[in-house]
Amino acid sequence: MSTYPLATPSSESPTVLRLFEAAADAFGAKGFHATTTRDIASRAGLSPAGVYVHFASKEDLLFQLCREGHEVARDSLAAAAAKATTPSDALAAIIGEFARWHAEQHQVARIVQYEFRHLSPEHQHEVLGLRREIDAVVRGVVEDGVATGKFDVDDARTTALALLSLVVDVARWYHPDVRRTPEEIQTTYADLALRLVGAHPR
Numbered sequence: 001m002s003t004y005p006l007a008t009p010s011s012e013s014p015t016v017l018r019l020f021e022a023a024a025d026a027f028g029a030k031g032f033h034a035t036t037t038r039d040i041a042s043r044a045g046l047s048p049a050g051v052y053v054h055f056a057s058k059e060d061l062l063f064q065l066c067r068e069g070h071e072v073a074r075d076s077l078a079a080a081a082a083k084a085t086t087p088s089d090a091l092a093a094i095i096g097e098f099a100r101w102h103a104e105q106h107q108v109a110r111i112v113q114y115e116f117r118h119l120s121p122e123h124q125h126e127v128l129g130l131r132r133e134i135d136a137v138v139r140g141v142v143e144d145g146v147a148t149g150k151f152d153v154d155d156a157r158t159t160a161l162a163l164l165s166l167v168v169d170v171a172r173w174y175h176p177d178v179r180r181t182p183e184e185i186q187t188t189y190a191d192l193a194l195r196l197v198g199a200h201p202r
Contacts, residue, residue, distance in 0.1 A: 002167065004141040011053075011165050012105050014045075015044075015050075016045065016054050016056065017063075018045070018046075019043040019044050019046070019051060019054060019055070019061060020039075020061075020064075020065050020068070020073065020108070021043075021044075021108070022040045022042075022043035022044035022079060023040045023061050023062065023065060023111070024065065024107050024110075024111045024198075025036075025043050025060075025107065026039045026040050026043055027062070027115055027156065028107050028110060028111065031075075032058075032062065032115055032118040033118070035058065036058075036151065037051050037052075037058055040058070040061065044132075053186035058149045059118070059119060059120060059123070061108070062116075062118060062119060063110070063119050063120075063123040063127070064117060064120065064125075065108075065111060065112065066111070066115070066116045066123075066127050067123075067126065067127060067130065068129035068191050070112065070127060070131060070134065071130060073098070073131060073185065074133050074134045074137065075133055077094045077138070078135045078137050079135060080094045080097065081093070081094055081137060081141050083141070087141055087142075087144045087145030087148060087150050087151065087199075088145065088150055088194060088200075090141045090144070090198070091138075091141050091142070091163075091190075091193050091194060092190035092191075092193060092194060093169060093190075094137070094138065094141065095138075095163055095166075095189055095190055095192075095193035096186040096189050096190030096193070097123045097186060097188065098167045099166075099170050099185050099186055099188075099189035099190075100182045100185055100186035101180075102167055102170035102171040102174065103170055103174045103182035103185045104182045106170070106171050106174045106175070109168075109170075109171035110171045110172065113171055114172075116128075116173075117160065134143050134164070135157075135160055135161060135164065137161055138160040138164055139156050139157055139159075139160035140198060141160075142156040142159050142160050142163075142197070143156045145197055145199065150199055151197035151199055152198030152200055153189070153198065154159065155192050159197060162196065163193055166193075167187065167189065170185060173178065
């Protein structure tokens with residue numbers, strides 16, 4: 001499994017996890033606006049009232065899913081970067097493993113990455129803040145590589161955004177029927193990341 005288990009955050013109860021997965025399935029199949037609380041409850045094996053025990057609304061469920069996903073991503077990327085001994089190892093680890101997660105958990109990833117536009121302005125603001133923190137982790141690795149002479153990059157901020165855009169797009173196009181496995185995607189994207197910053201692939 002991926003190092004970034006955003007679909008199964010250990011901090012949540014089994015029922016909440018079932019609701020997260022059911023919501024991702026329903027939103028993916030029908031879209032946020034066409035999905036009802038009853039749709040989500042049915043997929044989770046609960047009554048509609050059971051959803052409201054844990055979430056104030058359908059929008060609140062989406063927000064909690066998006067927030068949890070982004071928080072786990074931020075913390076996992078930061079931990080992987082801190083554990084690596086070189087900027088190249090750090091970049092390969094965070095981009096490769098994050099790309100693999102977007103393939104393995106493509107349905108949840110699509111919701112986390114693309115559906116937050118349906119959130120309230122307040123909730124959007126919080127999620128966008130977490131996205132900026134994730135950007136900062138990747139940018140920090142790129143800046144470390146430039147400072148040590150390992151990366152050849154003129155604009156670390158834009159490069160970090162480009163790297164994350166490549167990863168996020170995996171959730172858009174990946175399907176289990178494609179011929180590339182999540183492990184192959186991990187290797188490919190790790191190498192792409194190193195090439196993008198002017199480092200030699202492993």
